[in-house]
Amino acid sequence: MTTTVQAIHPNDIKSASIPDRSSFPLDMWYVAALSKEVQDKPLARTLLNEAIVIYRTTDGQVGALEDRCCHRALPLSLGTLEETGLRCGYHGLLFNSSGKCIEIPGQDKIPSKAKVAAYPVKEQDDIIWIWFGSKENPQPTCEPPAYxxxxxxxxxxxxxxxxxxxxxxxxxxxxxxxxxxxxxxxxxxxxxxxxxxxxxxxxxxxxxxxxxxxxxxxxxxxxxxxxxxxxxxxxxxxxxxxxxxxxxxxxxxxxxxxxxxxxxxxxxxxxxxxxxxxxxxxxxxxxxxxxxxxxxxxxxxxxxxxxxxxxxxxxxxxxxxxxxxxxxxxxxxxxxxxxxxxxxxxxxxxxxxxxxxxx
Structure with a gap:
């Protein structure tokens, strides 16, 4: 008896759940981390049901992205930090703070869909704040609270x-x-x-x-x-x-x-x-x-x-x-x-x- 194994492409794998932030107040800044937590390694953190990687580039800037490479879904939190962004630890795609892929090793053309969700973040008073907006206000409408x-x-x-x-x-x-x-x-x-x-x-x-x-x-x-x-x-x-x-x-x-x-x-x-x-x-x-x-x-x-x-x-x-x-x-x-x-x-x-x- 011969058993046929059907190949499954990664894009055919169905998500077990879709992140839902609707249980929580939106259009506001939340505390994502203390500044001291985000130094020389990416920080994986789920906030409001969404898997996020918070990172600091080698020039000191803080960013926050969806914790998933758009190529083969490896968590970007397993990647490495560079001056211009966060590099995936699987095939080396490099993402900037807006979530756009700016480099694919060995490939000159970068597909327009090569991007991941980015989150507005601001570091202030040794606290890293992240904005969770609604569809109406995806970008911050105010500054984070001062401390x-x-x-x-x-x-x-x-x-x-x-x-x-x-x-x-x-x-x-x-x-x-x-x-x-x-x-x-x-x-x-x-x-x-x-x-x-x-x-x-x-x-x-x-x-x-x-x-x-x-x-x-x-x-x-x-x-x-x-x-x-x-x-x-x-x-x-x-x-x-x-x-x-x-x-x-x-x-x-x-x-x-x-x-x-x-x-x-x-x-x-x-x-x-x-x-x-x-x-x-x-x-x-x-x-x-x-x-x-x-x-x-x-x-x-x-x-x-x-x-x-x-x-x-x-x-x-x-x-x-x-x-x-x-x-x-x-x-x-x-x-x-x-x-x-x-x-x-x-x-x-x-x-x-x-x-x-x-x-």
């Missing part, structure tokens, strides 16, 4: 990236509700759980942003604070969370009790200024791209390292909680959940996201 803290001489900072097996809005919920600190982060930035749950809280909305301000006067400073700053005893603490659809800014800290007004934007004491870029990978997974800036007074480099280590520990704790939360939500299906007083900010943020999606 001047990264250029402020008063602060040192560092950061990292987490991958979550959970939708991005659960991370929004977590960051907008810092009442959980007393329970989840007992050994780092927590403190007295009762004080956290009963803290004076103000929630304000302006356009697509939500600001949650919480004050905790006469508190015991948590371990991270006392390790980095010479407090004399009890402290007056503040937490200020500002939600934007693409990221959150969280400013927390403390001063010695009864020494400065918590309403004073120029108050001293110990500061933690966090940048939290929350970007969907898929409908059910996310990237959490963060930095933490601080102003340690003594042994600044050594204490800043401690602050970053402690910050990472808190995010480890959050990751366990959020991923377990989502797994349980899927297990119990449509079973209803209740809201309590600490959910006001998170609920407003969810309404903003729904509005931006046109729901």
């Amino acid at each position: 001047p803290v990264h250029n402020d001489d008063r602060y040192l900072y560092d950061g990292d990236i987490y991958h979550y097996e959970a939708p991005y809005q659960l991370i929004h919920d977590n960051l907008l509700d810092l009442s959980h600190l007393g329970y989840v982060h007992v050994h780092t930035i927590g403190g007295n759980a009762k004080i956290h749950m009963n803290a004076e809280m103000k929630v304000e909305q302006e356009g697509d942003s939500v600001r949650v301000t919480r004050y905790m006067p006469d508190s015991t400073p948590p371990p991270t604070y006392t390790a980095a700053y010479p407090f004399k005893g009890q402290v007056d603490r503040w937490q200020e969370i500002v939600f934007h659809p693409s990221h959150l800014e969280i400013w927390t800290g403390a001063v010695d009790v009864n020494t400065e007004s918590l309403d004073d934007r120029n108050r001293g004491g110990f500061h933690l200024k966090g940048f939290h870029g929350v970007t969907p990978e898929t409908d059910e997974t996310s990237f959490y791209i963060w930095t933490q800036a601080s102003n340690p007074t003594s042994n600044p480099e050594e204490n800043m390292k401690l602050v970053i280590e402690q910050t990472a520990l808190t995010f480890d704790e959050d990751k366990v909680v959020i991923e377990a939360q989502y797994a349980n939500m899927k297990h119990f299906g449509d079973k209803k959940m209740i809201d309590i007083h600490v959910d006001v900010g998170a609920n407003r943020a969810r309404r903003i996201i729904k509005q931006l999606k046109g729901e």
Whole structure:
């Protein structure tokens, strides 16, 4: 018996799925990476269901392309960097930042269809932003959000990236509700759980942003604070969370009790200024791209390292909680959940996201 094997051309292979960004707000900048992540190697990253390669040419320019060569579909993230673009690691096609193939080794004529999708990107304040537009606005209609803290001489900072097996809005919920600190982060930035749950809280909305301000006067400073700053005893603490659809800014800290007004934007004491870029990978997974800036007074480099280590520990704790939360939500299906007083900010943020999606 003779078996006939039919040859299959690569173009005959059907896609298992077509990337769909419609689940997310469009016509806005998302955080794609920290600048330090994109150096001498291409970075493969799926964002909003789309496989993307982010790269820096040898002359320092950042680009972002569909992570697929138009010749034989090898991921371009397996390629090499050159001054004029990204070269595929299979047959050497060279692509520029607009996605156009500008060289095919051994072939003078370049087909007009030799191109891949390109994404608008901008590097600013050590953050790489990527534009996800609608059909009406494929090109940016505004500049990316500024984050001047990264250029402020008063602060040192560092950061990292987490991958979550959970939708991005659960991370929004977590960051907008810092009442959980007393329970989840007992050994780092927590403190007295009762004080956290009963803290004076103000929630304000302006356009697509939500600001949650919480004050905790006469508190015991948590371990991270006392390790980095010479407090004399009890402290007056503040937490200020500002939600934007693409990221959150969280400013927390403390001063010695009864020494400065918590309403004073120029108050001293110990500061933690966090940048939290929350970007969907898929409908059910996310990237959490963060930095933490601080102003340690003594042994600044050594204490800043401690602050970053402690910050990472808190995010480890959050990751366990959020991923377990989502797994349980899927297990119990449509079973209803209740809201309590600490959910006001998170609920407003969810309404903003729904509005931006046109729901």
